[in-house]
Amino acid sequence: MKTTKQYGKHADAALGMWVKLARAYATFNRETVKDIRRYGLTQPQFGALECLGHLGAMTIGDLSRKMLVSGGNMTCVVDNLEKEGLVRREHSHEDRRAVIVALTEKGDTLFQEIFPEHAERITQLAAVLSEAEQAELSRLLKKLGQALAD
Amino acid sequence: MKTTKQYGKHADAALGMWVKLARAYATFNRETVKDIRRYGLTQPQFGALECLGHLGAMTIGDLSRKMLVSGGNMTCVVDNLEKEGLVRREHSHEDRRAVIVALTEKGDTLFQEIFPEHAERITQLAAVLSEAEQAELSRLLKKLGQALAD
DNA sequence: TCATTATGCTTTAAGTTTAAAATATATGGA
DNA sequence: TCCATATATTTTAAACTTAAAGCATAATGA
Numbered sequence: 001m002k003t004t005k006q007y008g009k010h011a012d013a014a015l016g017m018w019v020k021l022a023r024a025y026a027t028f029n030r031e032t033v034k035d036i037r038r039y040g041l042t043q044p045q046f047g048a049l050e051c052l053g054h055l056g057a058m059t060i061g062d063l064s065r066k067m068l069v070s071g072g073n074m075t076c077v078v079d080n081l082e083k084e085g086l087v088r089r090e091h092s093h094e095d096r097r098a099v100i101v102a103l104t105e106k107g108d109t110l111f112q113e114i115f116p117e118h119a120e121r122i123t124q125l126a127a128v129l130s131e132a133e134q135a136e137l138s139r140l141l142k143k144l145g146q147a148l149a150d
Numbered sequence: 151m152k153t154t155k156q157y158g159k160h161a162d163a164a165l166g167m168w169v170k171l172a173r174a175y176a177t178f179n180r181e182t183v184k185d186i187r188r189y190g191l192t193q194p195q196f197g198a199l200e201c202l203g204h205l206g207a208m209t210i211g212d213l214s215r216k217m218l219v220s221g222g223n224m225t226c227v228v229d230n231l232e233k234e235g236l237v238r239r240e241h242s243h244e245d246r247r248a249v250i251v252a253l254t255e256k257g258d259t260l261f262q263e264i265f266p267e268h269a270e271r272i273t274q275l276a277a278v279l280s281e282a283e284q285a286e287l288s289r290l291l292k293k294l295g296q297a298l299a300d
Numbered sequence: 301t302c303a304t305t306a307t308g309c310t311t312t313a314a315g316t317t318t319a320a321a322a323t324a325t326a327t328g329g330a
Numbered sequence: 331t332c333c334a335t336a337t338a339t340t341t342t343a344a345a346c347t348t349a350a351a352g353c354a355t356a357a358t359g360a
Contacts, residue, residue: 007269014276015269017288018178024295025175026218028168031298033348042315042348061338068176073317075340080315097325097338119157119165126164128297129290137290138167140283145174147278148181183318192318192345211308223347225310230345247308247355 028125035121039114044069044077046118049086049103053111057102059092086110178275185271189264194219194227196268199236199253203261207252209242236260 006012029043036046047067052058055066064074078101081087086107092098103111126134156162179193186196197217202208205216214224228251231237236257242248253261276284 007266008273010281011269011273013281013284013288014273017276017279017284017291018182018272020288020291020295021171021175021178023218024291024298025171027295027298028171030218032168044316059338060340068173068180069316070318071339072319072341076316092338095326095338097323099339116157119161122168123158123161123164125298126167126294129167129294131160131163133290133293134163134167136286137294138163138170140279140287140290141167141170141174143283144276144279144287145170145177148174148177148275194346209308210310219346220348221309222311222349226346242308245308245356249309 031125032118032122035118039110042080044073045081045086048074048077048081048101049107049111050115052087052101052103053108053115057090057100059098060101061098063101081107181275182268182272185268189260192230194223195231195236198224198227198231198251199257199261200265202237202251202253203258203265207240207250209248210251211248213251231257 007015033043036043039046041049044067048063051063051066058066060074060078061071063078064071067074078087078089082089085104087101088104090100090102092100129137157165183193186193189196191199194217198213201213201216208216210224210228211221213228214221217224228237228239232239235254237251238254240250240252242250279287
């Protein structure tokens with residue numbers, strides 16, 4: 001959304017940057033969602049599958065923190081993945097409050113199959129930028145994201 | 151989420167970039183949501199208010215396209231804004247299918263009051279990057295976002 | 301002119317998302 | 331040891347989000 005009003009040079013630059021960040025994210029995300037839908041998954045479900053597939057079993061709390069979403073939300077996502085037989089819940093022996101979630105064999109098989117294809121699609125989408133541009137964008141985004149994470 | 155698996159040099163770079171984009175967005179967004187909540191609004195509500203405040207009355211379809219969300223969703227957002235007396239719906243004379251949504255006086259007053267403060271907050275958040283970095287980030291994000299919008 | 305196709309908004313159903321509340325468990329200090 | 335505080339997960343309520351369906355209106359072509 002293009003602002004026509006002036007709020008100061010610094011503010012206008014910052015607002016413009018934020019708008020472009022939000023739009024680039026929304027647009028890129030829409031394409032990834034389209035790809036993921038081919039596998040019968042929603043994006044949050046795919047994200048959880050990916051997290052578990054790469055990093056292994058973990059508590060729901062850890063999963064929600066890695067994915068930057070709330071615990072209540074992750075409960076819902078895991079509920080649906082469990083319904084599809086892609087993950088299983090186990091209670092932790094170390095801490096009886098905690099629930100460990102892991103990929104089932106079915107879930108791991110699906111992950112192994114679809115992640116490379118999805119990675120290929122992400123590569124295609126990112127190809128509008130050169131390698132150097134991708135690297136620079138990564139550097140700046142990392143700087144922005146990490147500074148605000150504190 | 152850090153991938154430990156190798157999918158090829160190009161794919162790894164693209165995946166890394168996408169992860170950083172998603173995380174930077176999520177983190178920056180969380181901060182903007184926190185600011186907006188001070189005014190008793192949700193983020194989508196604030197976005198609609200901002201759009202109407204800057205660009206004036208428009209159809210619900212136009213609004214949803216500018217905000218890159220679905221029409222069904224915008225109906226819901228506008229419903230709640232209408233409930234708060236911040237916007238009003240009017241039927242279009244040119245096209246009787248269309249609904250025009252505009253800020254009420256109450257809505258405009260609120261917008262005029264809170265947007266400058268919010269802009270200030272965005273400026274603060276963006277200040278972890280230099281002016282040059284902000285400009286470069288904007289350029290790359292614009293390039294990425296526009297290429298995918300086609 | 302009329303029928304077919306397209307389009308605008310709303311509703312529906314399912315999933316996501318949050319903060320806060322609820323319940324059980326763990327931790328730390330007196 | 332005991333109690334206050336903290337924490338893990340789930341539930342609840344409200345809002346968001348999508349695609350598809352529904353309904354009304356507009357556009358187009360025979």
